[in-house]
Amino acid sequence: MSIQEKPRCQKGFTLVELMVALVIGLLIVFGATQLFVSTKVSFNRMGELAERQESLRYFVDVVSLDIRSSGVENISDDNSGELELGYTTRTEDPYCVSGGDLVKVKYSYLGGEVLVDYDCGSGWAGAQPIVSGLEDADFIYVDSDGYVQVSLRFSPGLGDSVDDRSFEFLVANRESVTR
Template sequence: MAQHYYRKELGFTLVEVMIAMVLGLVLIGGVTGVFIANQTTYRVNEALSAMQENARTAFLLMARDIRSAGFSGCTNNGSVSNVLNNAGAQWWTNWQANQAGILGYTAATVPAALGIPAPVNDSEAIQLMFGGGNSVSVHDHQPNAASATLFVNSSNHGLQSGDIVMACDDDHTAIFQVTNANVANQTIVHNSGGSQSPGNCSKGLGFPTVCTTNGTPHRFGNNAMLTRFEAVGWYIGAANGVRSLYRATPRRTAGTSNTALATDEILRGVERLTFRYLESTNTALRAANNVANWADVVGVEVQLQMVAPANVQLAADVLTFSYMINLRNR
């Protein structure tokens, strides 16, 4: 008679399976948590790196303008003759000697006409004026001729009719618009009248300014300097609900002899712009409304408050970047 042997079947009990599943879920949850934490850290670091790089670029551009504030190309007593028509009607035609090429605005005082789009009402702004670009030397000047003409030492001056320029010597600086530039003859004409914008109220470049045809006479002699006039406004504006850092400056309109204000968007996602000023007569940084004398300002602290990306949460202090800039021409 055949014998049958029965072998005991081995396996997992239901309890063991459930325990294994729980342990597996815990392990998967831990790995997922580490992955999410690493992904969040990566996003934060990437966002911070991008904001730091953007802020660094903005600071470098602003520093170039701020360091140059007040520069005319000559060492003189700071007297400035401005013969642009309706000087002061637009901010970039309004050089004031007591400001020495720099003027700051608190949030409540920023002019709406500083740029397009207009500045927001809860952020500060700064306005700068200086001589920029390549300079050329003057070797003769005929201020009283029918066409008041400056003779320069180079045909590669890069100036054209309609450009606004600064001429200076050891007596004073003059701001005017070029009415004609002849490369072959190396001449710069600065007559009054005409259809240019803004145009010159006088061909006399002497100090103080008198807006008549001949104005205050002055002859810029040998070794006087001629350079392009730069006026720059930095502020925060909003377009389509997005705040950005803007740089406004007058430019000659292509194909014409007119100069008008143009605005460039420099950096998107900037919530607020703040300035603090250091005067040579005081060791403390001051807000614009507490500056005693703009001609004494030797340093500017710039602060940018950035907007965090939509998928990243950052503390307010992490979103704020500061940079200290020294003025060269003091």
């Protein structure tokens, strides 16, 4: 009696096939990780830009209102990042919630922040930060034209160029425009 040999059946994968599958799996995991990291960086960057835009928008609104409504004879800058505005007609002002009429508002740059302080007739209330994360801020009053030039430069963020961080705007005083 002769025993016939049965054909051999493959039972599993060869070492080469396992290594190829492992490399393909690692490439897929590496690609997914790269996608996650780049998405996270983009998300963080968008958050920084949104915060910067919100700060800048609020700052422009507040400073513009204060400069426009101040008395033309009561605007002074000291060329060191400080702007002082005086008022004669600003009553029932949001700065003066405890009563009194707004007499002066002072903006100053100190330690990466623009601070605002106000006087409602009883002395300065105490400076409060209005925008932070700055590298520089400057206020220049151009008396001959009656406007204030405001320059801000934010601290560097992810991939910011100097142009992306610098903002400059002009605000005309209402009294000086009509004279």
